[in-house]
Amino acid sequence: MPYRIHQVDWGSQDSPIRQIRERVFVFELNIPKSVEFDERDNNALHFVAYDENGTPVATARLCQDGLLGRIAVLPDHRNPSIYTEILKYVLINASNCGFKSICINCVLDEVERFKQKGFSPCGCVFMEAGIPRQRLECPVSRCDSSPFTMVH
Template identity: 75%
Template sequence: MSYQIHQVDWGSQDNPIRQIRERVFVCELNIPKAIEFDGRDTTALHFIAYADNGEPVATARLCKDGLLGRIAVLPPHRNRGIYSQMLTFILSNAASNGLESICINCLLDEVERFKNKGFSPCGCVFMEAGIPRQRLQCPIAQCDSSPFTMVH
């Protein structure tokens, strides 16, 4: 299956974004809606991956301060490379969106993969919605935007 990734506007695409994130984060991971939908969505850049049948199957957001997050992939599309495709797409387009650096609050088992792309740890491991995470940061000019080797 092939995927098309597009940068989209929250105002016109909030419904599919909400549906995907609610299913993944609220229903699967039990993250409270108040944490998941934190008010930064209206000013963030959003990305949706569409399956070859036009169905929205994954989403992510990139905040104006460079924080990449809310990466959600619907269960039937996991382990098919979409997570990696989305990250590669977003990183390769970050500079054109006026960002000089990008950061991510990643799961601990993903830290090494991001380090291999040029990211460095910022601060200590912390808990976010009951999940241990590490903030990593990378200047856009030093970020390796070649395909990630992640399986999600």
């Protein structure tokens, strides 16, 4: 299924972003709403993926420090294709905006898989919303996005 991905403005497009992230992170993963929606949303680059009917089905954000996160995909659309398309689109935008590298806060079970995609550990393991994570970093020019999936 082809998806259309667009960079959107938080101020005018926060409703579909909030709906998707709330469903995935707050309801499915029990992340507190106060943790899921933070001050970084105001200054981040936001991306929304739309299905063939124009319905928003996924979202991601890229913070000013290069932190890629809040990748949320509605259950009926969770497939390798959408994750790959989102990451490719974010990487193109990151490069166009002058980002040299991106980083992710990865769940520990996924660290090895992300290392195979060009990411390297950066810093110590830490807790985020009760989940142990490792920050990983990758130069934008070296990040392998295909096939790519994200696991919460």
